[in-house]
Amino acid sequence: MESQSSPYMVFPGPGEMAEHLASHLREIAKQGVGYVALSGGKTPQPLYRRLAAMEKQLPWERFHLFLVDERYVPTGHPDSNFRMIYESLIQGISIPSENVHPIPIEDQLSSCAIKYEELLRTVILQKQGELPVFDLILLGVGTDGHTASLFPGDRILFEREKLVAPVMNPMVDHHRITLTLPVINAARSVFIIARGREKAGIIQDAISGSRPDLPVSRVSPRGGKSLFLLDEGSSPGTRPNREAGSGER
Secondary structure, X not given: OOOOOOOEEEEOOHHHHHHHHHHHHHHHHHOOOEEEEEOOOOOOHHHHHHHHHOHHHOOHHHEEEXXXXXXXXXXXXXXXXXXXXXXXXXXXXXXXXXHEEOOOOOOOHHHHHHHHHXXXXXXOOOOOOOOOOOOEEEEEOOOOOOEOOXXXXXXXXXXXXXXXXXXXXXXXXXXXXXXXXXXXXXXXXXXXXXXXXXXXXXXXXXXXXXXXXXXXXXXXXXXXXXXXEEEOOOOOOOOOOOOOOOOOO
């Protein structure tokens, strides 16, 4: 496992990664109410299951849980990020229902983004003009370097006004709604999770700074910290075993 001064830590399995994350969440809880944004995709699912199994070790009632991004599909759809997070984590922990904040998908795409931005500003109480500050944002990363629903070459990468934006990228499976870089980079901590040998190359590019154009390379919390949480396969220097496209997070 790398030292805390490193931009990444390597864990032998999801259990150890969950222990590290739980320790960080306990530190957040000591300060009072904690605001956390969770990512969907395949990568964090084992981590969420481990956290749910550790339910009694964390004061979940002190947290508000948000989503980093969502596919524009019904909540019951197999591709719904909220469905995965609910089934893997939320249904197994003692958290008030009013502290769980899914991205709305019942309206027009642009209206859903506006509603979620309004919710961020309402729940994470901020002064007019200031950015909502998350205590922790959990991100994934695709083999193309995308993170959240921020994809290479998308104009949303350059969004500076909106906190939440609709995504209509023809290269992905569904329209989406995502937090934008200004709110991600306002967080106190950002953990970027990766698993598998196919992610090693993109992780190396992001950590080395050789690809500043990558969406994941643009994650740089102001006044906070970012940290890659990796398994042994995705750690820098691991040789990918196949060519890959955009990849699931």
